[in-house]
Amino acid sequence: MKCHRCPKVATLHITEIVKGEPEELHLCEDCAQQYLAQATTGAGTEESAGGLIKSPSGMGDLDLAELEKLVCPTCKLTFREFRNSGRVGCAHCYSAFRDELLPLLENIHGETHHCGKFPKRAPDDSQKRFQLIKLRNDLRLAVAEESYEEAARLRDQIQDLEHHLSQETAE
Amino acid sequence: MPVVDLNELIGTRGEWMQGKGPESDIVMSSRIRLARNLVQFPFLTRCDETVRGEIERTLRKQVVDLTLGGQLTYFDVEQLEGVDRQFLVERQLISRELAESHGSRGVCFTEGESVSLMLNEEDHLRIQVLRSGFDLDGCWNEINRIDDLLEERLAFAFDEQLGFLTACPTNVGTGIRVSVLMHLPALVLTKEIQKVFQALQKISLAVRGLYGEGSQAMGDFYQISNQITLGKSEDQLLKNLRDVVPSIIGYERKVRGALVEDNRQALHDKISRAYGTLKSAQSISSEETMHLLSSVRMGVNLGLIDDLPIPTVNELFMHTQPAHLQKLRRSNLDSADRNVARAAYLRQRLAIAQPGDQN
Numbered sequence: 372m373k374c375h376r377c378p379k380v381a382t383l384h385i386t387e388i389v390k391g392e393p394e395e396l397h398l399c400e401d402c403a404q405q406y407l408a409q410a411t412t413g414a415g416t417e418e419s420a421g422g423l424i425k426s427p428s429g430m431g432d433l434d435l436a437e438l439e440k441l442v443c444p445t446c447k448l449t450f451r452e453f454r455n456s457g458r459v460g461c462a463h464c465y466s467a468f469r470d471e472l473l474p475l476l477e478n479i480h481g482e483t484h485h486c487g488k489f490p491k492r493a494p495d496d497s498q499k500r501f502q503l504i505k506l507r508n509d510l511r512l513a514v515a516e517e518s519y520e521e522a523a524r525l526r527d528q529i530q531d532l533e534h535h536l537s538q539e540t541a542e
Numbered sequence: 543m544p545v546v547d548l549n550e551l552i553g554t555r556g557e558w559m560q561g562k563g564p565e566s567d568i569v570m571s572s573r574i575r576l577a578r579n580l581v582q583f584p585f586l587t588r589c590d591e592t593v594r595g596e597i598e599r600t601l602r603k604q605v606v607d608l609t610l611g612g613q614l615t616y617f618d619v620e621q622l623e624g625v626d627r628q629f630l631v632e633r634q635l636i637s638r639e640l641a642e643s644h645g646s647r648g649v650c651f652t653e654g655e656s657v658s659l660m661l662n663e664e665d666h667l668r669i670q671v672l673r674s675g676f677d678l679d680g681c682w683n684e685i686n687r688i689d690d691l692l693e694e695r696l697a698f699a700f701d702e703q704l705g706f707l708t709a710c711p712t713n714v715g716t717g718i719r720v721s722v723l724m725h726l727p728a729l730v731l732t733k734e735i736q737k738v739f740q741a742l743q744k745i746s747l748a749v750r751g752l753y754g755e756g757s758q759a760m761g762d763f764y765q766i767s768n769q770i771t772l773g774k775s776e777d778q779l780l781k782n783l784r785d786v787v788p789s790i791i792g793y794e795r796k797v798r799g800a801l802v803e804d805n806r807q808a809l810h811d812k813i814s815r816a817y818g819t820l821k822s823a824q825s826i827s828s829e830e831t832m833h834l835l836s837s838v839r840m841g842v843n844l845g846l847i848d849d850l851p852i853p854t855v856n857e858l859f860m861h862t863q864p865a866h867l868q869k870l871r872r873s874n875l876d877s878a879d880r881n882v883a884r885a886a887y888l889r890q891r892l893a894i895a896q897p898g899d900q901n
Contacts, residue, residue, distance in 0.1 A: 445584070461583075482773020484703055485716070488775075508773075
């Protein structure tokens with residue numbers, strides 16, 4: 372894919388939310404550097420050029436200020452640092468920045484729930500809950516592919532598992 | 543663990559280069575890697591050298607006596623010279639990121655070079671399994687077993703909702719990258735390759751060059767891999783590639799067939815000239831070598847060249863890379879000297895290549 376700003380090959384793919392609409396931007400390394408520098412200083416972006424730093428309600432400012440203050444309590448990475456580098460600092464960042472990360476993950480992967488391998492050492496209960504997510508996902512696929520026998524089998528499995536889980540919670 | 547001299551590796555060939563396995567005329571190799579992090583340490587960007595060292599020692603202790611089939615070799619990548627690190631990159635045993643970063647880091651790999659574990663890459667641990675031809679299931683069964691073995695000894699960072707946690711949110715969930723290295727000279731020649739790229743992009747598959755992220759496509763080799771790692775199971779992600787790759791193989795074969803049918807003479811001429819240049823050049827760049835070898839590889843697979851076995855061609859792609867060449871010549875050479883040495887090596891190898899030659 373070509374860079375949106377020059378003829379080089381795009382290596383960075385950015386999705387910006389502009390007025391509530393996602394806007395895709397594909398940039399080469401050089402243009403991306405420029406873009407990121409502008410984004411962090413706020414200089415040169417259309418909003419600041421138009422003198423629109425303050426949103427009408429003032430809420431935007433507050434949100435932004437709140438975001439700036441977000442820090443992972445474990446590794447002390449700030450949300451701003453994450454935004455700049457694209458790397459989280461430790462496993463706990465995923466909890467500390469969860470609300471901010473979920474939309475981002477949805478953007479990258481189209482989903483926000485893991486449904487692959489589960490470590491064997493995880494507690495039995497969470498394994499079952501996880502299995503449930505995976506089965507529901509498989510069921511959706513089976514229906515989409517019109518494999519109705521498979522879907523029926525999965526539905527039974529799901530009901531069994533739900534039954535087990537509700538009993539365990541009751542105990 | 544025995545001490546292995548890196549220079550001795552030049553005399554061996556990774557199992558994945560044997561040119562065996564399904565569809566190996568077009569699929570050079572299949573690869574899966576898993577990203578894992580130890581639960582008790584921060585990710586590497588938040589580690590000082592002391593902690594990096596501790597992570598490396600913790601992992602090293604656990605990986606070096608794993609039962610992975612065959613003897614294991616460990617290299618402290620930090621202690622290696624630049625040319626040696628480049629050598630390991632060319633062999634696909636380490637990533638460019640591991641070669642070029644700083645601080646404590648290492649790699650552990652098996653005798654046949656099909657399993658490699660990178661320590662302190664972007665994540666604490668990157669497990670890689672590489673196989674000849676189109677064999678994603680073979681890769682998955684092996685890497686899944688290794689991951690299970692490691693999980694018995696180490697606690698990995700995992701979240702119930704988000705799965706395996708990684709330094710970069712693009713790898714979170716399964717932490718898996720499934721990729722297939724394809725040789726697509728006919729699609730490149732006819733410029734049909736653009737259509738393939740566009741189609742792949744629509745189904746969230748990425749196309750990269752020979753050495754992964756950010757690398758150029760050399761010798762008409764393309765790596766096709768999953769982009770998404772969260773919200774789909776490993777099986778589903780594997781299936782995506784398992785479904786798509788055969789149609790790309792079919793497309794490449796169809797275009798090759800059409801080229802032979804419509805332009806046999808022109809194609810034969812192009813391939814023979816490429817072969818002739820490689821056999822007789824006195825100075826040749828790495829880029830030109832890759833380009834010409836690509837034609838020759840297609841020529842062998844189409845039966846237009848009959849005195850050169852595929853494993854030899856596969857090996858020449860690797861041995862003519864800068865670090866391999868310098869290892870073969872046992873000296874550090876600048877770019878101009880390398881071009882002369884490369885041409886000499888090619889003349890020598892192609893003069894002695896005989897049908898059935900396995901060296």
